[in-house]
Amino acid sequence: MKPSSMLALIAILGAGYAARVWFQNNIVSVVSGGRSSDCLEMAGSTTTEEEGATFIVGSIKNNCDHGFAQVTILFNVDRAPGAFGDLPEGVAYAYSRDVKAGEIRDFKTAVPISKNSTYRFQGINAY
Numbered sequence: 327m328k329p330s331s332m333l334a335l336i337a338i339l340g341a342g343y344a345a346r347v348w349f350q351n352n353i354v355s356v357v358s359g360g361r362s363s364d365c366l367e368m369a370g371s372t373t374t375e376e377e378g379a380t381f382i383v384g385s386i387k388n389n390c391d392h393g394f395a396q397v398t399i400l401f402n403v404d405r406a407p408g409a410f411g412d413l414p415e416g417v418a419y420a421y422s423r424d425v426k427a428g429e430i431r432d433f434k435t436a437v438p439i440s441k442n443s444t445y446r447f448q449g450i451n452a453y
Contacts, residue, residue: 365390366397366450369430373445379438382418382445387430397422397431400448403439418445425452 371384382401388394403416420433439445 365392366394366425366452368399368447368450371401371447373439374434375441380441380443381438382420382435383433384420385430385432386422386425386450388425388427391427393424393426393429394452395424397425397450397452399433399450401435401445402448404444404446405440416443417448 365388367387367389369385369387371382373380374383375381384399386397386399399420399422401418401420403418405414405416416439418435418437418439420435422431422433425431
């Protein structure tokens with residue numbers, strides 16, 4: 327291998343490593359709750375029926391002086407015993423975009439849950 331090719335390969339590997347470190351330090355920490363855990367709070371939730379389907383609805387509040395481009399609200403769903411026996415716990419998600427500073431935003435889960443299910447708020451991820 328030529329020395330110039332070896333230097334180019336080292337430069338590419340170094341740039342890749344630097345990008346990975348930046349991504350881990352800036353993006354992953356925010357998505358995993360770095361800023362959102364202190365800023366976003368659940369203002370309340372309940373269930374509602376729409377066209378025969380049950381959804382979790384509620385609102386979140388942004389208590390910080392900056393906004394979030396993407397927000398995911400997570401719930402654990404306890405399954406009711408049924409014909410197939412006790413099914414494992416499920417999850418439900420609600421999504422919101424462009425939540426401004428100080429804003430209260432309504433949400434509705436993306437998919438319906440069973441009418442007889444109970445749910446627990448799990449957390450909020452945002453960036």
